[in-house]
Amino acid sequence: MLLALSCLLGAFITAVSAGSCDSCVGGICHRKMIVLEGFEQIGQIAIDRTSNIFYFHVKDNRRKYYTCAYDLDNVVLNRIWDVNFSFARAVDPATRDLYLSQEASVYKVNPKDNFTDGVTEFNRTVWHMQFKDKLYYAEFGTANGIKIYENGIHTDIPSLTNYKIDDFIIDKNNDIYFSYAFAVYRLRNGQSEAKLFADEIYSLTTDKYGEAHFIQPYNRAIYKLDYSTDMMVNIGIISVGTPYKVVFTSDNYIIYSDIEFNGMYFLVPETGKCVIDEQRTGNIITKRISLDIDKN
Structure with a gap:
């Protein structure tokens, strides 16, 4: 079931801008809204775009773990009470079911009736998941690629069985992008x-249209x-900061987790326009935001 966390985490939910142009996306200034700050974020983040609910997992300074659901439209934070520790998270957009992995098992949470049900036992802990007509997943610490789970059956993707998958996405063309050995394939x-x-x-994600995006933590691009x-x-x-994981909302706005500040943030577009300046020194690229004054 979902349990309100206002007494534990409510003090960290704010709606305060951290500056006039915190980020520049698509030539438009965005301000940074704090979803949660001061908690270590663990594992995958996911979003139910039907209801704009953002799912994540955090650890507090007492080493207690919370799997949470944040309602972006109503600014309400809840805890998924039946699930304490979880690794990977994925949402079935048709049913709104949330899939959560624990040690050698996956659970399905139905947000409409707050019912949590075990899906199946897995051979190993699932590290990363995406639901696209069926559940795709990669296991932690193994070089056996991406697998598919459907109707109680586990199936390998034959050409990927020798890859150790760190992150992956399936885009609108059903092409699979994945991280392996410090590169993207x-x-x-x-x-x-x-x-x-x-x-x-890169950290990998898809937007509301299923289009592939790549986030570079080191230059924040x-x-x-x-x-x-x-x-x-x-x-x-x-x-x-150091953006690490990104999801796109139903309005195609960005939510990201920041491993430098132990926070999760929501980027909201403003009216100001901006440009990205890029300077290269050897192999190092420095990027910064400049206001596009002539177009304001």
């Missing part, structure tokens, strides 16, 4: 061999796949 839909896509480490050119283009930058 792609397995195109219908092909039998994964190929190198980018030789850097957000990239999007241009499907017409098959190239990554820089669409934004977060001004400070």
Whole structure:
């Protein structure tokens, strides 16, 4: 069931801007709204875009763990009471069911009737999941690729069984992008061999349209796949911190977790316009936001 956490975490829910142009996304200034701050975020984050509920897992300074549901529309934070510790999280957009992995098992939470049910026993702990018509998952610490779970049956994706998957997404074309050995690979839909896509480490996510995005924690940049050119283009930058995981809301706004500040933040577009300045020194790229005064 869902349990209100106002007494424990309510003091950390605010709606205060941290500056006039905290991030520049798509040439528009965004202000940073605090969802939660001061808690270590653990594992995958997920969102139910039907109801704009954001799911995550945190640890407090007393080493207690909470799997939480944050209602963005009503600004309400709840705890999923039946589940203490969880690793991976994924939402079935058709049913709104939330899938949560624990040690060698996966649970399904129905938010409409607050019912938690064990899905099945898994051989190992599931590290990462995505639901796209069926449940795709990767196991922790193993080089056996991405598996599919459907109707009680586990199936390997044959061409990926030798990869240790750190992160993955399935985009609108059913192409699979995954992190492996400090790089990003792609397995195109219908092909039998994964190929190198980018030789850097990125956090991966899809937006409300299923389009692939890549987040670079080190320079805080957000990239999007241009499907017409098959190239990554820089669409934004977060001004400070170290963004790690990102999800997109039903309005295609960004929520991200920051491992530097132990916080989760919601980027809300403003009226001001901005540009991203880029300076390269050797192999180091420095990015900063400048206000586009001529267009304001």
